[in-house]
Amino acid sequence: MRKSGLRDRSPRLKASFAVTTASGISGISKDISATGIYFELDEKQELGSLIAFWIELDTPGGMLKVICEGEVARVVEEGGKMRVAARIVNQRIES
Numbered sequence: 001m002r003k004s005g006l007r008d009r010s011p012r013l014k015a016s017f018a019v020t021t022a023s024g025i026s027g028i029s030k031d032i033s034a035t036g037i038y039f040e041l042d043e044k045q046e047l048g049s050l051i052a053f054w055i056e057l058d059t060p061g062g063m064l065k066v067i068c069e070g071e072v073a074r075v076v077e078e079g080g081k082m083r084v085a086a087r088i089v090n091q092r093i094e095s
Helices: none
Strands: 018-021 027-031 036-041 050-059 062-078 081-094
Touching: 018 036, 036 062, 050 081
Parallel strands: none
Antiparallel strands: 018 027, 018 050, 027 036, 036 081, 050 062, 062 081
């Protein structure tokens, strides 16, 4: 049984993927799960705001573009970079 106050989280995968925001800012992911992503950007984000972004995956079947919209859940400024955690609220895959 889980202790109260702990959040259920999807398993995280440490992964470095290029992330591009809808405003054209490039960043890099730190980890990703089925429900969220943690990445680093050079662009400030506001807690609670929506962020549109995509990642491109090189798969054996060809390139896939995962287009997402996320709600910014955490922002940490570190070394001039913004580390952003976002809960994915919408996604689609394009080939």
